[in-house]
Amino acid sequence: MAQRQGLYFNAYNRGKTLVFSKVPLPDYRADLDDRHGSTQKEIKMSNQTEVRVEDLLSRSKWNTNNSASTSTVSMRQFLPSASSSVVEPAAPIDKEKLSSQLRDLQNSRKTTASARSMQSFREKLPAFSMREEFLKAVAANQVLVISGETGCGKTTQLPQFILEEEINNLRGSDCSIICTQPRRISAVSVAARVAAERGDELGEAVGYQIRLESKRSAQTRLLFCTTGVLLRRLFQEPDLIGVSHLLVDEIHERGMNEDFLIIILRDLLPRRPDLRLVLMSATINAELFSKYFPGFTFPVAELFLEDVLEKTRYRINSERDNFAGSSRRKRFSSVKSDPLSDVFENIDINKEYGNYNITTRQSLEAWSAAELDLSLVESTIEYICRYEAEGAILVFLTGWDEISKLLDKIKGNNFLGSPNRFLVLPLHGSMPTVNQREIFDRPPASMRKIVLATNIAESSITIDDVVYVIDCGKAKETSYDALNKLACLLPSWISKASAHQRRGRAGRVQPGFCYRLYPKIIHDAMPQFQLPEILRTPLQELCLTIKSLQLGAVSSFLAKSLQPPDPLSVKNAIELLKAIGALDDTEELTSLGRHLCTLPLDPNIGKMLLMGSVFQCLDPVLTIAAALAYRNPFVLPIDRKEEADAVKRSFAGDSCSDHIALLKAFVAWKEAKRSGRERTFCWENFLSSMTLKMMDDMRNQFFDLLSDIGFVSKTTGVKVMCPLSFQTCH
The missing domain is CATH 3.40.50.300 (P-loop containing nucleotide triphosphate hydrolases)
Structure with a gap:
């Protein structure tokens, strides 16, 4: 009936409450869900309205029984006219x-x-x-x-x-x-x-x-x-x-x-x-x-670190006075190692790379897998731009820090820094989609495009004009220590499958080249596939989703997965959800838990937003939650670390709180932005302008999410309900 009368319609509270509206309706209304203990009000229709509704119901029933049509064409015919308060029935069109x-x-x-x-x-x-x-x-x-x-x-x-x-x-x-x-x-x-x-x-x-x-x-x-x-x-x-x-x-x-x-x-x-x-x-x-499906690419030549060093003549400075060419394990004994890096550290350089010149072998001796040499990346880009044929360059880095530092290096390069000759574009998952789309556009014939990306460019998207790929061999990956209940996001070696995908980004328009900035011996030792995310990340959000979909016991459901996660990881997730009040002792969703299910966020961040709404302190909580959900806007340059720490302490004041420092820095940035001093302010206070802009966007997104579930009003910006009992507000 709603469709025929040009109205929006949605059913809430498991079909117990039906809502018709002239404006679009959210998928969920917490105020209409009796499981949450929220207050519902019944408003009596006027006699005139009741007669009109009965008339519409009768006409709808008659149309259903007598019309041969069973469907409609376009939602445009269901939308009420803004210029008329009377809704005319739309003519149905059959399938x-x-x-x-x-x-x-x-x-x-x-x-x-x-x-x-x-x-x-x-x-x-x-x-x-x-x-x-x-x-x-x-x-x-x-x-x-x-x-x-x-x-x-x-x-x-x-x-x-x-x-x-x-x-x-x-x-x-x-x-x-x-x-x-x-x-x-x-x-x-x-x-x-x-x-x-x-x-x-x-x-x-x-x-x-x-x-x-x-x-x-x-x-x-x-x-x-x-x-x-x-x-x-x-x-x-x-x-x-x-x-x-x-x-x-x-x-x-x-x-x-x-x-x-x-x-x-x-x-x-x-x-x-x-x-x-x-x-x-x-x-x-x-x-x-x-x-x-054999693929539609031209041949792609691979060059590994030893080949890149030989070709570009780039010299990696050694910290050792004498070149020996034997195992370098002692030199890296203080650095936490990994099995793939160990494969390279244990070889004899002279024996393994005897066919390469002495400068290349010295550089291989000095090379460390622990940290990416951005000067090597810069040198490789410059070599391609000086000596190789035309074509876009795609550089795979691990995260925004490396992208930002390499951007600065390129801007300061006498050759690459020319904006008339080189179009340098960052590509990161946190960037707005409008900015991300720029990478697909071809630059003028006189310019070469250089894209600095994370593994977001590894699959699905295709930048047609890429001819050269520079692969650092790593990607940031979440790992979870179930024993210590710690999760961290660190650069890790990619798999052979990912390396294959990265190489496939080149050679779309002509024969391509893939410059791997790591030795072939490491590539050959890489695992075939990456460890599934379900085996290496915290499971709280997943557990909430399982309970919200009423899929039974969490542990039993996850046991059916392709590769079941560690039972200890499942236990830790359930215990955390109980600790924050999302699950009760029987592992059933509480009132808070049901609300958290409607927020596509980490449960800790979700609860923070809900409590901020309930206790009338949402504005500062939005800022802190955005920083926690995304990243810290403070940057800590190694050469000015003490200055940066002092600035951060000044924002915190007597509170000695990182969260208060985040909040005050954000408020000050907004003021500087209004007065046109944003760039200077960020530079003087060691803040990332892009991170702050992303936090600002996330604040709006979080507010929209809270509005959709009925916790705040978009018009007044204040709490409109408090459906949580005191017991769940701890």
């Missing part, structure tokens, strides 16, 4: 007519010049030649596992094949395809590419949805989203009713969300025999389809 319209639109857009040009490119991809075989396999199997080399067209073409086939066969009205991506930038960039190939506007037939940002409509038939977004939808719709096809990309990464999703989908498929599931990756161990 057959909608499917016909979708086919006609698709066919008409194929005839445009841009679409023909895109089609020519698509037909060159290896995936395109296997279109019919793929579609037959989708029709005949509920689950497919697709393995194909980087660049073969898995991510952009396979979802399109399904969409085109469904629309061509007049099944467009029932077609709803979801394709998950592990990262936000992947979902946005792939959606934009697919929409362009179809000749569509982004947000029409093809759209995307990431956390707190989306471009989609009721017309959308192919939605690219992050894995987290799909998990949130499963929370609302456990059976994914209406979804016809689900594609999960980059499953080789084995992130916690991906592993969790696979467990849920395994249990879901028997309930949804009509749902088609396609698992995709470039490096997964799968036989099905792998032989069909």
Whole structure:
């Protein structure tokens, strides 16, 4: 009835409360959930309103019984007119007519010049030649596992094949395809590419949805989203009713969300025999389809550290007076080692690298795996720019610190620092999606593009003009010590699968080159695949999600995963959730726990925000929570550490609190920004401007999340309810 009257509709409190509205409704309303003990008010309708509602119900029932139509076309016909207070019923259009319209639109857009040009490119991809075989396999199997080399067209073409086939066969009205991506930038960039190939506007037939940002409509038939977004939808719709096809990309990464999703989908498929599931990756161990997708890249030559040193003549300064060429273990005895680094430290340089010149061997003797030599990276970039052919350069680094330092080095380089000759772009997961999109644009012919990225550029996204890849061999990875209950984010060696992916980023437009800034002996000793995230990270958020989806005992559910986590890690997560009041003694969700389930945040941060709302101190809590959830905005340069510490202490004052220092620094930065002194202020106070801007954005995101669940009002900015009992507010 709501749809026919042009209203928004949602059911809350397990269907006990139905809400109709002229404005969009949130997915969840804590004030309408009786499990939370919140107060609900019943408002009596006026006689006039009651008569009108009864009339609408009668008309809706009559339409349902007498109309041959069973569906509608576009949500635009459901939206109430802003210029009229009276809602007129929208004329329903049946599925057959909608499917016909979708086919006609698709066919008409194929005839445009841009679409023909895109089609020519698509037909060159290896995936395109296997279109019919793929579609037959989708029709005949509920689950497919697709393995194909980087660049073969898995991510952009396979979802399109399904969409085109469904629309061509007049099944467009029932077609709803979801394709998950592990990262936000992947979902946005792939959606934009697919929409362009179809000749569509982004947000029409093809759209995307990431956390707190989306471009989609009721017309959308192919939605690219992050894995987290799909998990949130499963929370609302456990059976994914209406979804016809689900594609999960980059499953080789084995992130916690991906592993969790696979467990849920395994249990879901028997309930949804009509749902088609396609698992995709470039490096997964799968036989099905792998032989069909050889990849669409030119040859890529690999150079390892020893080759790079030999070619560039870069000299790594040795801390030793004499060059011996024997084991260097004694020199690094004070540095915590790792098995891969040990492989190199234990070899005899003279024996292993006898074919290389003495300068290269001396540099190898001096090289340390403990820390990346950014001067070596700078030298390698400069060598490529001076002596190699044209083409963009993609540099893989471990995090923002290295990206920022290398940016400064490049800006200070007499040759590379020329803004007219070199376009240097950072790429980091915390950057706004608008900024991230700049990396896909080709610079003028007179400029060379240099992208400094983390492993976000390793999979899913493709920067077409990259010819040179510089690989540091490491990525930041969360590791969890279950015995000491400590989690840390540290650079770790990547796997062979990741190294293969990085190499695959080059050679898209011509023969490419991959400069590995680590020895070949380390590459050969790398594990084939990375350790799954579920085995190396804290499990609190995952445990809450399991309880919120009513999937049974946490330990029993996780035991069904592909590689079950350590029981001690599960126990630690449950104990922490009990300690903060999210679970009771029987491991059931408390009132606080149910609210935390609605916040896609670490439970500690989530509780902090909820308590800040309840106790009327939300503004400072938003700032502190943003810093804790993202990163500390204070930077500590090694050569000015004492000055930086003094500045931080001055912000803390008598409180001696890191949190108060964060808060006061943020407030002072906002004031400096308003007066146009932002850059000077950050420089004088050892603060990262980018981190502070990200914190500011996260504050708004956190506030929106609290507003969506009814804890604060967007109009007044104050607490509108306190559904937590005193017992859970400790």
